[in-house]
Amino acid sequence: MGCLENLNYEILAKNCSFKETRDIVKRMCKERYEIPPGFKIVGKGVVGIPPIHVGIREEKLVCTYTKPCHGTFVILVDSPEDIEQVRKNGKPVK
Amino acid sequence: MAEALIFIGCPQIPVQAPLVLYIADFLKDAGVTPVVAANPSAKQLVRTSDPKGYYVSEYRDLDRTVNDLADGKVSYPLIISLIHNDAGLAYTATAAAVSPASTMISVFFGEHAYDLSEEAEYPGEKIAAPMTHNTRPILANLDEVLEWAVLKI
Numbered sequence: 577m578g579c580l581e582n583l584n585y586e587i588l589a590k591n592c593s594f595k596e597t598r599d600i601v602k603r604m605c606k607e608r609y610e611i612p613p614g615f616k617i618v619g620k621g622v623v624g625i626p627p628i629h630v631g632i633r634e635e636k637l638v639c640t641y642t643k644p645c646h647g648t649f650v651i652l653v654d655s656p657e658d659i660e661q662v663r664k665n666g667k668p669v670k
Numbered sequence: 671m672a673e674a675l676i677f678i679g680c681p682q683i684p685v686q687a688p689l690v691l692y693i694a695d696f697l698k699d700a701g702v703t704p705v706v707a708a709n710p711s712a713k714q715l716v717r718t719s720d721p722k723g724y725y726v727s728e729y730r731d732l733d734r735t736v737n738d739l740a741d742g743k744v745s746y747p748l749i750i751s752l753i754h755n756d757a758g759l760a761y762t763a764t765a766a767a768v769s770p771a772s773t774m775i776s777v778f779f780g781e782h783a784y785d786l787s788e789e790a791e792y793p794g795e796k797i798a799a800p801m802t803h804n805t806r807p808i809l810a811n812l813d814e815v816l817e818w819a820v821l822k823i
Contacts, residue, residue, distance in 0.1 A: 593756045594756060613763060613764035613767040613768060614739070614740030614764060620737065621733075621768070623733075623736060623761050625759060625763040625791075626763065626791075642757050642761065643757065644709045644757050645679070645682065645709070645711070647757050648756065648757065648760060
């Protein structure tokens, strides 16, 4: 995930199950979207168990990043381009 | 010759690498070329077990494979995924979603095998046994499913 390294990001939670990530995104963000598996964020297809939720908090993206040996991370990424794509193509979650 | 993707993640559970070689052997006998998609450590364990590439001659990076499946750059009629943790389930659910035309076989193992298999909601065949060191409990079911799958592709 080389592209992520070039961006300003923060790890909010680590070694989560996918169910837990949905709860974390819900707790942290009022503005949330459902995206399909494989949706590109920072140039990489998002890995996850549908429904995959991402959120926007203070114009930063709250999303998941899964590693085979370390489970799923919830990260906060400063990426206006990805926020634009999520708002344009994601399905709003109420 | 048809290709089948063997999809593996974290190599923490000892039965994983032997299962990869067992499945690859089965596929080759059936005239199907096995391609292994793995993270670096899992790939290294399989390569060390099969140094001359007798069973597996083609490897791919796991994340690149997910991206390429999603972009339509590659496709496989059969994907066999070995799963023992939540991340493995997430990768497999993603592969199933971005490659809906593929026949999916999920092999659940490790101590959470049954719980994980109950969480898998994507289409496909699922077999599970809570094994960590002994492959025997799953081999009969695995043979049965593979025999059916190679006839389908």
